[in-house]
Amino acid sequence: MRVVCYTRFTSCLFGEENSPDIINQQNQRIKEFVKSKGYKLQTRYSDRKQDINADDAFTEMLNDGLARKYDLVIVDSLYRTGKNLWFAREMLLQTFYPAGIHFAVIEDNFCSISKTYDEVEAFFEEKVSQYHQETIRRRIIDRHKQGLLCWNDLKYGYQMTEDYQMLINPETAPVAEMDQAVCQTILSAREQALKIKAKLEEDGGKEMTSRLSVYEKEIRDLAYKLAELEKERLQIYINQDEDNSRQLELKAEVEAIEKIISSDREKMKTLRKAYSLENPRLKLYLEVDPLKLRLMERSTIRKYLGKVVMDVVTIKRVELLHSEWLLYFPKEWRETDGSKK
Structure with missing residues (x-):
């Protein structure tokens, strides 16, 4: 089996901190995974720029996949697979999987090999749901750190102004x-x-x-x-x-x-x-x-x-x-x- 991997500096998760050695951390986990499965890496793709829009390596990996240059792509996290989760979903679920190219996500201990399309689709639906929940949670925390309130902070007896201040409801x-x-x-x-x-x-x-x-x-x-x-x-x-x-x-x-x-x-x-x-x-x-x-x-x-x-x-x-x-x-x-x- 021809195996490749993809790593990325930035994450699509809101507020995710990127340590200077985040690429090395991903490579280490991928190395351990490959060793445990007895695979041999053929190619490494990596978007190392500290830019959320960087996708040169991702595009190259996509084109090589379309050219059938490998059979399995390994990523550490879906949140570090392309610009965002939707790019990852489109490539792995909608493009690669139907073409017989599988993928493994180390963070979730998930591999599409031997999985049905429905199972793979359910996996992505769960990840999208988690992404939305985590993004909302992090944005709320970020607003709180700034001393701002969110609509879900509104309590009985109060009303929120346009500038997110909570005032007592006269009633x-x-x-x-x-x-x-x-x-x-x-x-x-x-x-x-x-x-x-x-x-x-x-x-x-x-x-x-x-x-x-x-x-x-x-x-x-x-x-x-x-x-x-x-x-x-x-x-x-x-x-x-x-x-x-x-x-x-x-x-x-x-x-x-x-x-x-x-x-x-x-x-x-x-x-x-x-x-x-x-x-x-x-x-x-x-x-x-x-x-x-x-x-x-x-x-x-x-x-x-x-x-x-x-x-x-x-x-x-x-x-x-x-x-x-x-x-x-x-x-x-x-x-x-x-x-x-």
């Missing part, structure tokens, strides 16, 4: 305004989390050490007292004092002190967590994506929202998650608590 203003208020509260919580993170990096260790020292001192004092009580209990045991009343009193005091020490140690553990990025409040709100929040997806909002207290249609209070973890920080660190009072 549904109460609902939309509520969404905006909730989102603004979440954004405020994010700003607060960023501020606290900066404070932690600046002098968080000093502040935490100061707070921990209070518990450490209490534990030391209690440990000394505990040692004295245990000493007294031991003396009573040595003297074989038959009066159990003092023994019971000492036991109760020891258990009470041990309980306090255990509680203090748990508080220290929690304090260390609070003064780190493992703090649940910081961990959650530092990951807030302002762009996604701006789209006001309900699933995104619910991720951060505790509850909303309403008075008919007016918001009285928005409560966010993990607010209790803010109480570990000094008041000046948390000038706003991310909640609308």
Whole structure:
């Protein structure tokens, strides 16, 4: 079987990045495929120009195929086969396959050999569908990066202007305004989390050490007292004092002190967590994506929202998650608590 291959620098996928060695990457995958099948490459066609319209090698390959100079053409990806997917479809499906010239697409692990025309056509239909979906997805992401909205971003209660700005629809203003208020509260919580993170990096260790020292001192004092009580209990045991009343009193005091020490140690553990990025409040709100929040997806909002207290249609209070973890920080660190009072 006479085998050839085709590689290309540019991709027809919107926003696809082309690394400088993209041709070499394709050649390497083709080399491995050829070796696995026991083929021998006869000719390599390659459009190496960084130009989406480059097709000299593609045209040469097409003409050689029409002249029956090979039986199988191997490509790494349909998205890098000619100027676009339609050029690839016209050549491989509509021209080559009916003429008995087969093709293999490494990216999709697809080879037309032993495939019916319907199967090959179904393969291209699936690729075209994937192409459209991926192109739409990438264009939306690109617009979002530019701070622009798309029509499919339009949410209930809003209308989009000709310059792609989302404005509140007067007819549904109460609902939309509520969404905006909730989102603004979440954004405020994010700003607060960023501020606290900066404070932690600046002098968080000093502040935490100061707070921990209070518990450490209490534990030391209690440990000394505990040692004295245990000493007294031991003396009573040595003297074989038959009066159990003092023994019971000492036991109760020891258990009470041990309980306090255990509680203090748990508080220290929690304090260390609070003064780190493992703090649940910081961990959650530092990951807030302002762009996604701006789209006001309900699933995104619910991720951060505790509850909303309403008075008919007016918001009285928005409560966010993990607010209790803010109480570990000094008041000046948390000038706003991310909640609308």
